[in-house]
Amino acid sequence: MSTESIIEIRGLSKRYASGFEALKNIDLDIRRGEIFALLGPNGAGKTTLISIVCGIVTPTEGRVTVGGHDIIRDYRAARAKIGLVPQELTTDAFETVWATVSFSRGLFGKPPDPAHVEKVLKALSLWDKKDSKILALSGGMKRRVMIAKALSHEPEVLFLDEPTAGVDVELRQDMWNLVRELRDSGVTIILTTHYIEEAEEMADRVGVINRGQLAVVEDKAVLMRSFGKKQLTLHLAEKLPAVPSELDGYDLELNHDGSELIYTYDTHAARTGITALLGDLQRAGIAFKDLHTTQSSLEDIFVSLVRRSA
Amino acid sequence: MNLYAVKAIYLFEMARTWRTLLQSIVSPVLSTSLYFVVFGAAIGSRIDEIEGVNYGSFLVPGLIMLSLLTQSLANASFGIYFPRFTGTIYEVLSAPISYVEILLGYVGAAATKSAMLGLIILATASFIVPVHIEHPVWMIVFLVLTCVTFSLLGFIIGIWAQSFEQLQLVPMLIVMPLAFLGGTFYSIEMLPEVWQKITLFNPVVYLISGFRWSFYEISDVHVAVSVVMTLGFLSIGLIIVAWIFRTGYRLKA
Ligand SMILES: Nc1ncnc2c1ncn2[C@@H]1O[C@H](COP(=O)(O)OP(=O)(O)OP(=O)(O)O)[C@@H](O)[C@H]1O
Ligand SMILES: [Mg+2]
Numbered sequence: 001m002s003t004e005s006i007i008e009i010r011g012l013s014k015r016y017a018s019g020f021e022a023l024k025n026i027d028l029d030i031r032r033g034e035i036f037a038l039l040g041p042n043g044a045g046k047t048t049l050i051s052i053v054c055g056i057v058t059p060t061e062g063r064v065t066v067g068g069h070d071i072i073r074d075y076r077a078a079r080a081k082i083g084l085v086p087q088e089l090t091t092d093a094f095e096t097v098w099a100t101v102s103f104s105r106g107l108f109g110k111p112p113d114p115a116h117v118e119k120v121l122k123a124l125s126l127w128d129k130k131d132s133k134i135l136a137l138s139g140g141m142k143r144r145v146m147i148a149k150a151l152s153h154e155p156e157v158l159f160l161d162e163p164t165a166g167v168d169v170e171l172r173q174d175m176w177n178l179v180r181e182l183r184d185s186g187v188t189i190i191l192t193t194h195y196i197e198e199a200e201e202m203a204d205r206v207g208v209i210n211r212g213q214l215a216v217v218e219d220k221a222v223l224m225r226s227f228g229k230k231q232l233t234l235h236l237a238e239k240l241p242a243v244p245s246e247l248d249g250y251d252l253e254l255n256h257d258g259s260e261l262i263y264t265y266d267t268h269a270a271r272t273g274i275t276a277l278l279g280d281l282q283r284a285g286i287a288f289k290d291l292h293t294t295q296s297s298l299e300d301i302f303v304s305l306v307r308r309s310a
Numbered sequence: 311m312n313l314y315a316v317k318a319i320y321l322f323e324m325a326r327t328w329r330t331l332l333q334s335i336v337s338p339v340l341s342t343s344l345y346f347v348v349f350g351a352a353i354g355s356r357i358d359e360i361e362g363v364n365y366g367s368f369l370v371p372g373l374i375m376l377s378l379l380t381q382s383l384a385n386a387s388f389g390i391y392f393p394r395f396t397g398t399i400y401e402v403l404s405a406p407i408s409y410v411e412i413l414l415g416y417v418g419a420a421a422t423k424s425a426m427l428g429l430i431i432l433a434t435a436s437f438i439v440p441v442h443i444e445h446p447v448w449m450i451v452f453l454v455l456t457c458v459t460f461s462l463l464g465f466i467i468g469i470w471a472q473s474f475e476q477l478q479l480v481p482m483l484i485v486m487p488l489a490f491l492g493g494t495f496y497s498i499e500m501l502p503e504v505w506q507k508i509t510l511f512n513p514v515v516y517l518i519s520g521f522r523w524s525f526y527e528i529s530d531v532h533v534a535v536s537v538v539m540t541l542g543f544l545s546i547g548l549i550i551v552a553w554i555f556r557t558g559y560r561l562k563a
């Protein structure tokens with residue numbers, strides 16, 4: 001993965017005809033070859049952002065380039081690089097899988113290439129369905145047909161707008177394997193999801209959008225580190241009415257019935273202070289029968305970010 | 311020019327025609343043939359010749375025109391409305407194609423289909439009533455121009471419509487009456503004087519008159535007027551479509 005940008009978004013705003021401001025002055029760079037996860041609550045503006053880059057929604061202000069090509073002035077070159085799997089499950093009904101995927105390839109200006117279409121269908125386990133009419137497929141299969149359509153013209157950038165909504169566990173695993181393979185072959189992937197553990201597992205970088213504004217864009221690892229907090233929970237031998245004053249120097253909390261003492265610390269501080277805390281506890285005569293630690297997940301980080309920017 | 315895309319859309323739309331052969335070709339041909347049997351062969355034998363042409367023969371150009379108008383509208387409006395309705399239009403909007411190419415694909419396919427239909431009806435009619443074509447080239451010109459113009463109009467309706475009901479509205483409430491009153495079944499000279507004048511506001515009069523002239527050299531208005539008017543309708547359609555594409559009207563938010 002390089003730091004060269006494949007998509008550059010500058011000062012992008014969108015006001016719908018209703019007057020609703022779905023995006024407010026977005027600046028974002030997507031790096032060539034990365035997996036970028038766009039997170040945000042319902043209505044945050046994720047689909048709007050993707051739709052503008054793909055040419056389905058007209059921006060109100062700002063500019064976007066894809067591979068250096070302006071999406072409006074040089075739309076042909078920009079769009080030819082993009083594959084889109086939209087959030088809504090929208091497919092033809094009476095066409096066969098083969099016909100609809102071949103149609104997409106033609107639409108994007110590529111000469112027919114049965115070998116490529118075959119490869120895509122096989123990769124998505126759709127090969128044995130190639131002559132089935134789409135209306136005879138299950139929802140998960142239709143989702144895969146939409147992915148096949150998006151991959152039919154060998155895009156450099158793939159947008160996956162909630163690709164795993166309504167998809168079973170096994171297919172989800174297959175899908176993520178495919179995404180990794182695509183990334184390894186050089187395709188840049190931008191995905192949205194409400195399953196934050198997916199982003200945590202898959203993404204190189206994460207962007208959190210809320211109410212049309214980007215709250216944060218960061219390397220996933222950095223994000224988890226900088227927001228990552230650990231908590232040490234001590235199950236006390238005897239309940240305490242309050243945190244003893246000898247321990248005022250620590251960031252300590254007592255749970256509701258006084259049976260657990262919770263210590264929050266930063267994993268990346270020079271010292272965690274655990275050793276000192278344990279020593280001070282002993283000196284104060286507080287005994288505990290068990291302990292455990294928890295680390296905040298991307299989900300906690302996400303929730304705190306969204307709350308903060310709300 | 312993204313010719314692969316034009317071809318993809320065109321073939322996709324034509325595939326729909328073959329898939330629905332019965333309703334898209336067989337049924338309009340059958341229903342138009344019934345007109346020839348009833349009004350041409352049966353009742354027509356009791357009706358005087360019109361300007362030296364036997365009534366059954368007189369009907370042929372008008373009835374073909376009637377099918378061209380209704381079928382072009384229906385095909386083209388459905389062709390673009392349906393992907394809007396199902397949402398699959400996203401793909402066309404996100405593809406590297408220009409508006410001209412979208413038009414060539416959708417309107418081209420709809421026009422091809424109704425032109426084919428017109429020719430099949432013509433062939434069928436010639437078995438039932440006597441038909442001769444004085445100016446075959448002009449006949450084809452009028453046929454093609456009409457198919458393209460009304461497919462374009464259908465395309466506009468398909469973008470404007472917000473429901474299947476609205477999709478039927480313009481063809482049923484405006485185009486059908488205009489076509490019936492536009493001289494399909496009579497020469498406008500047969501109307502009272504006042505109505506002869508009023509009828510000239512009906513665009514379909516010019517289409518049918520020109521088309522009938524290419525068959526029998528009889529017309530309600532001069533053939534040059536028909537040509538100019540037809541090209542005029544085509545231009546109006548193109549202007550509206552250009553505006554739709556420029557503003558993204560009902561296509562893009
Ligand atoms: N065509 C439209 N006209 C008016 N408002 C719209 C339109 N499309 C979307 N919006 C509004 O814009 C906001 C952002 O919508 P968007 O679909 O981008 O959200 P999202 O982040 O994709 O949400 P979700 O997670 O639910 O998919 C929402 O408040 C939505 O109601
Ligand atoms: Mg969305």
